[in-house]
Amino acid sequence: xxxxxxxxxxxxxxxxxxxxxxxxxxxxxxxxxxxxxxxxxxxxxxxxxxxxxxxxxxxxxxxxxxxxxxxxxxxxxxxxxxxxxxxxxxxxxxxxxxxxxxxxxxxxxxxxxxxxxxxxxxxxxxxxxxxxxxxxxxxxxxxxxxxxxxxxxxxxxxxxxxxxxxxxxxxxxxxxxxxxxxxxxxxxxxxxxxxxxxxxxxxxxxxxxxxxxxxxxxxxxxxxxxxxxxxxxxxxxxxxxxxxxxxxxxxxxxxxxxxxxxxxxxxxxxxxxxxxxxxxxxxxxxxxxxxxxxxxxxxxxxxxxxxxxxxxxxxxxxxxxxxxxxxxxxxxxxxxxxxxxxxxxxxxxxxxxxxxxxxxxxxxxxxxxxxxxxxxxxxxxxxxxxxxxxxxxxxxxxxxxxxxxxxxxxxxxxxxxxxxxxxxxxxxxxxxxxxxxxxxxxxxxxxxxxxxxxxxxxxxxxxxxxxxxxxxxxxxxxxxxxxxxxxxxxxxxxxxxxxxxxxxxxxxxxxxxxxxxxxxxxxxxxxxxxxxxxxxxxxxxxxxxx
Amino acid sequence: xxxxxxxxxxxxxxxxxxxxxxxxxxxxxxxxxxxxxxxxxxxxxxxxxxxxxxxxxxxxxxxxxxxxxxxxxxxxxxxxxxxxxxxxxxxxxxxxxxxxxxxxxxxxxxxxxxxxxxxxxxxxxxxxxxxxxxxxxxxxxxxxxxxxxxxxxxxxxxxxxxxxxxxxx
Numbered sequence: 001x002x003x004x005x006x007x008x009x010x011x012x013x014x015x016x017x018x019x020x021x022x023x024x025x026x027x028x029x030x031x032x033x034x035x036x037x038x039x040x041x042x043x044x045x046x047x048x049x050x051x052x053x054x055x056x057x058x059x060x061x062x063x064x065x066x067x068x069x070x071x072x073x074x075x076x077x078x079x080x081x082x083x084x085x086x087x088x089x090x091x092x093x094x095x096x097x098x099x100x101x102x103x104x105x106x107x108x109x110x111x112x113x114x115x116x117x118x119x120x121x122x123x124x125x126x127x128x129x130x131x132x133x134x135x136x137x138x139x140x141x142x143x144x145x146x147x148x149x150x151x152x153x154x155x156x157x158x159x160x161x162x163x164x165x166x167x168x169x170x171x172x173x174x175x176x177x178x179x180x181x182x183x184x185x186x187x188x189x190x191x192x193x194x195x196x197x198x199x200x201x202x203x204x205x206x207x208x209x210x211x212x213x214x215x216x217x218x219x220x221x222x223x224x225x226x227x228x229x230x231x232x233x234x235x236x237x238x239x240x241x242x243x244x245x246x247x248x249x250x251x252x253x254x255x256x257x258x259x260x261x262x263x264x265x266x267x268x269x270x271x272x273x274x275x276x277x278x279x280x281x282x283x284x285x286x287x288x289x290x291x292x293x294x295x296x297x298x299x300x301x302x303x304x305x306x307x308x309x310x311x312x313x314x315x316x317x318x319x320x321x322x323x324x325x326x327x328x329x330x331x332x333x334x335x336x337x338x339x340x341x342x343x344x345x346x347x348x349x350x351x352x353x354x355x356x357x358x359x360x361x362x363x364x365x366x367x368x369x370x371x372x373x374x375x376x377x378x379x380x381x382x383x384x385x386x387x388x389x390x391x392x393x394x395x396x397x398x399x400x401x402x403x404x405x406x407x408x409x410x411x412x413x414x415x416x417x418x419x420x421x422x423x424x425x426x427x428x429x430x431x432x433x434x435x436x437x438x439x440x441x442x443x444x445x446x447x448x449x450x451x452x453x454x455x456x457x458x459x460x461x462x463x464x465x466x467x468x469x470x471x472x473x474x475x476x477x478x479x480x481x482x483x484x485x486x487x488x489x490x491x492x493x494x495x496x497x498x499x500x501x502x503x504x505x506x507x508x509x510x511x512x513x514x515x516x517x518x519x520x521x522x523x524x525x526x527x528x529x530x531x532x533x534x535x536x537x538x539x540x541x542x543x544x545x546x
Numbered sequence: 547x548x549x550x551x552x553x554x555x556x557x558x559x560x561x562x563x564x565x566x567x568x569x570x571x572x573x574x575x576x577x578x579x580x581x582x583x584x585x586x587x588x589x590x591x592x593x594x595x596x597x598x599x600x601x602x603x604x605x606x607x608x609x610x611x612x613x614x615x616x617x618x619x620x621x622x623x624x625x626x627x628x629x630x631x632x633x634x635x636x637x638x639x640x641x642x643x644x645x646x647x648x649x650x651x652x653x654x655x656x657x658x659x660x661x662x663x664x665x666x667x668x669x670x671x672x673x674x675x676x677x678x679x680x681x682x683x684x685x686x687x688x689x690x691x692x693x694x695x696x697x698x699x700x701x702x703x704x705x706x707x708x709x710x711x712x713x714x715x
Contacts, residue, residue, distance in 0.1 A: 129691070140691050142715040143678045189675045213676055216693070
């Protein structure tokens with residue numbers, strides 16, 4: 001029985017004083033701050049307002065050469081006037097800024113002043129139905145940007161910060177003051193188009209990105225190349241075989257790579273509820289030629305689900321792409337709701353780092369606009385790493401990183417890949433080369449361990465699904481800690497490559513960040529900073545050198 | 547003065563909009579045609595031998611103080627969908643965040659109101675390449691959660707003088 005129906009039905013009966021206490025308890029179920037929330041749930045409570053600058057308590061040796069700002073984005077307003085959001089994606093975006101200079105770290109944070117945030121802040125209540133929560137008597141919307149919460153990632157662009165969502169425009173922010181300027185327009189034709197939160201550097205000062213458009217039964221993928229001057233250099237509207245949830249993509253030297261999952265948009269009370277797991281629809285790897293968006297291939301795959309990608313390389317007429325593969329989409333449809341209730345009723349499978357290899361030998365043919373793409377016989381191979389991890393990070397092959405490209409032979413080999421995973425708190429002494437399954441996980445089910453995959457190489461010569469020979473390093477943060485995205489900071493002339501990772505210590509109500517040498521994460525952090533603030537757990541960030 | 551029921555029927559509207567057609571086409575039929583017929587008053591609603599009514603339309607939540615409101619009142623689903631033969635229409639220059647427009651001499655019947663805010667005065671409803679408006683609009687009953695409202699969603703029965711409020715979205 002639906003809880004709302006239950007409450008409505010019960011209310012008529014609850015007329016005597018005997019019921020009064022029960023009424024309070026029952027009604028409290030609709031409140032985020034209520035009943036039996038697990039200790040880790042403080043990371044999902046959201047925050048009331050902006051954070052003023054605070055100097056954090058530092059430990060270890062912060063390298064004098066490392067100076068800059070770590071910015072992180074994530075959902076931060078999770079309830080208003082007693083109404084709580086039901087999905088992690090719903091919350092209004094807030095930018096956390098950690099300024100690192102002279103061995104000191106200072107924190108401040110501001111809500112992104114989206115149109116939605118300002119309307120609701122003025123009203124004191126939620127006024128718009130969000131991706132995952134129906135708001136009673138919600139205001140109707142003009143276009144996607146009326147619902148834009150700008151809560152997913154941050155991209156440095158032309159001296160500003162762009163706060164990205166995935167179903168609407170980027171929001172422009174001042175990188176120094178975190179002041180919101182407004183939505184970014186790429187021109188009248190492109191106003192308010194879906195613009196995903198993981199654009200990729202095109203190596204020429206521009207960006208590759210995409211958006212999906214599933215309104216009114218459409219199943220369209222919009223693929224963009226944004227020029228250096230932020231005009232839209234190219235755009236292609238591609239008919240997808242199915243209206244799959246798409247969050248990110250990968251690029252190799254010549255290709256853009258999408259995972260068309262078996263989690264498909266149909267109908268529902270909310271946008272999230274409309275996504276249904278349809279394992280009878282195979283997943284497909286969509287490979288698009290960068291030089292000709294009409295030249296595309298589809299490679300059938302077993303049913304699966306993906307948010308994030310690692311590297312993609314072309315070698316020996318094959319394309320290999322790393323991604324964090326879920327066996328199904330319950331993480332999106334159920335897991336991210338459970339996080340907000342504070343009770344993980346449904347344990348959802350974790351993602352495993354895998355490498356999918358498909359042939360590039362078949363000639364790419366120019367598909368006409370009506371053709372989806374050339375669908376190939378199933379020849380894809382999936383190499384499993386045995387490492388359950390998410391938020392993959394690596395040194396990008398960009399023009400600004402020529403040294404790396406030369407050292408690695410022009411992006412033809414994988415470089416180390418970093419990520420975080422949920423390792424069992426009680427069985428942590430297992431050796432570095434052990435394998436573990438998603439059943440053995442942390443108390444929170446959230447990440448507590450930093451990983452570095454040393455040679456997630458193409459092991460196809462030795463047969464697929466090899467579990468035992470992935471070489472990796474790991475660092476376990478400790479009981480009661482949740483790790484967020486470990487941001488990769490490339491080496492510069494001044495300093496070596498680092499990982500800068502934020503975390504929440506939910507037992508001690510502390511938030512912090514730790515710096516690791518990318519060359520040896522298992523040695524643990526070389527420097528850390530913490531403070532008595534419980535920051536909302538978030539998604540993605542960026543680092544800008546001072 | 548009677549307040550017309552403003553209940554939203556979002557689930558119905560959403561379902562109605564879930565047909566296989568491009569949103570652009572939907573907007574085209576639903577809103578862009580409004581301008582073409584605005585100002586061409588139909589005499590159909592005029593009646594002398596029956597009592598007529600006055601409809602007061604309060605339009606609020608106007609988001610920029612430029613351009614003009616294009617407001618049209620339709621008496622049936624066909625004309626509403628096509629943007630033809632409005633029972634009445636008005637063009638109102640925008641100077642405030644809310645404006646009151648009064649339509650008089652209306653016969654008994656079902657009506658639906660479409661409003662579009664031509665913010666930049668180019669006489670068209672600006673949209674992006676997917677056909678989604680970047681200028682304001684609204685419907686009676688404040689119907690429709692995303693995309694144009696149907697006549698069924700936006701229509702109301704007028705049997706006496708009435709006042710309605712349309713929120714520009």
